[in-house]
Amino acid sequence: MLKIEHYIHHVGDRPAIMAEIQRLSEEYPDSALDTMRGPAWSSPKIIVDTYGSYRLCKFVRDVMGLTIVEAWANVLQHGGSIGEHNHESKNRITIAGVYYLTGGEIYIENIGSLNLKAGQIVVFPGNLNHFVPKYIGHNPRVTVAFNAV
DSSP: OGGGGGGGOOOOOOOHHHHHHOHHHOOOOTTOOOTSSSSEEOOOOTTTGGGGHHHHHHHHHHHHHHOEEEEEEEEEETEEEEEEEEOOOSSOOEEEEEEEOEEEEETTTTOOOOOEETTTTEEETTSEEEEEOOOOOSEEEEEEEEEEE
């Protein structure tokens, strides 16, 4: 079993990334992942190349020794969820990660349910199934998910 305390870290620069997500939601209003249920939105997988995500990418590289290869924003409104899935890749070993701009819950196979706070990041093997249960809250649940190598 993974020692999850080694995989949870704090990252700054939330305001710049939130502004970036707002811009992307206006540019791509109908974007969503196939696994999303209920009131939810997901950006195209282009967020890694934009200015606001620079510090997130730098943190993942400098502190974790990983390179983000793709990233996208997920926004859940009250009642939204993300179904069970994994980020397994046939071409390489992938690490999945989620950066929490607002607090939220995630369930990860072999680890269990985690409640993360705004500014925290969690990484785990990409082949582990995971999901986001139905979100209950007044303000949107905002995260940046990514795959890294």
